Amino acid sequence: MIDLHTHTNASDGTTPPSDLIEQALTAGLEAIAITDHDTFAGYDEALPIAAGAGLDLVCGLELSTKYNKRSIHLLGYFPVQPPTAEFRDWLRFNQESRRDRNRRLAQRLQSLGLDVKLEEVERLGRTLAGRPHFAQLLVQKGYVSSYQEAFDEYLDEAAKGYVDRDEAQLGDAIERVAAAGGIPTIAHPIRVTRDATTLRALLTEIKSRGLAGIEVFHSDHTPEDSAEYAILAREFGLLPTGGSDFHGDRKPSVRLGTGVNGNLNVPKAVLDRLRNQ
Numbered sequence: 001m002i003d004l005h006t007h008t009n010a011s012d013g014t015t016p017p018s019d020l021i022e023q024a025l026t027a028g029l030e031a032i033a034i035t036d037h038d039t040f041a042g043y044d045e046a047l048p049i050a051a052g053a054g055l056d057l058v059c060g061l062e063l064s065t066k067y068n069k070r071s072i073h074l075l076g077y078f079p080v081q082p083p084t085a086e087f088r089d090w091l092r093f094n095q096e097s098r099r100d101r102n103r104r105l106a107q108r109l110q111s112l113g114l115d116v117k118l119e120e121v122e123r124l125g126r127t128l129a130g131r132p133h134f135a136q137l138l139v140q141k142g143y144v145s146s147y148q149e150a151f152d153e154y155l156d157e158a159a160k161g162y163v164d165r166d167e168a169q170l171g172d173a174i175e176r177v178a179a180a181g182g183i184p185t186i187a188h189p190i191r192v193t194r195d196a197t198t199l200r201a202l203l204t205e206i207k208s209r210g211l212a213g214i215e216v217f218h219s220d221h222t223p224e225d226s227a228e229y230a231i232l233a234r235e236f237g238l239l240p241t242g243g244s245d246f247h248g249d250r251k252p253s254v255r256l257g258t259g260v261n262g263n264l265n266v267p268k269a270v271l272d273r274l275r276n277q
Ligand code: AMP
Pocket: 012, 037, 064, 129, 130, 131, 132, 148, 151, 152, 155, 156, 157
């Protein structure tokens, strides 16, 4: 069993990289990929620990991208060679734009009467403070009663506190990942659309930009969904990938390696194919 979609506390997970490696070993996983949002910081920290413990750790990340004004997540895998220095520079640039958004978001929430300071959010989110940390703070301060309510009331794209961020376009992000030596992979397609025709049209378009993989297995996918995505993978010549989307205590129902109530079991052959393509 392997898990190619995990988050550490370097992005919006709650598990420190070293703990994640330990948990993966305890769970008997053969390999994991760390796919933090927009950063390799968690992977970099975990790599020597994984090497020492004999766990196969794959370098990855998850990028939030824009496509026709919608947000689509793109996974990038670097299973053979590390990402280029140019790509890491580009990530730093993106982090600056996120920080700028956070500054404006804090102002916006203040104008709505909420006492939320950028420094408080950054203390929670460290290198990659984002909306999940705003949500956490709103809960802590008692402005909302749950994490989800924070999004519904204030932080969701359709909510009153939302401010826009300068995100990469999906096609450009695919090209960046490919140029950096990575495998651009569409994340959790179930969250993109439930309409098969729309998904096919999207895959046709972005395959031409260099899309190379599709996340067939995911905690949000039913067995039927995964079967359908496996067929699409074959049809479009995309590499199948899969993982739990583990976020630690932030999403406690999602377990490392096994997903929600054991609905995940990603075969090791998936990783072998990523390495041998
Ligand atoms: P950011 O990149 O800072 O804009 O935050 C994006 C993250 O916020 C996503 O990866 C999700 O974890 C979370 N998120 C975004 N929209 C929602 C929502 N409507 N409900 C719950 N979590 C959300």
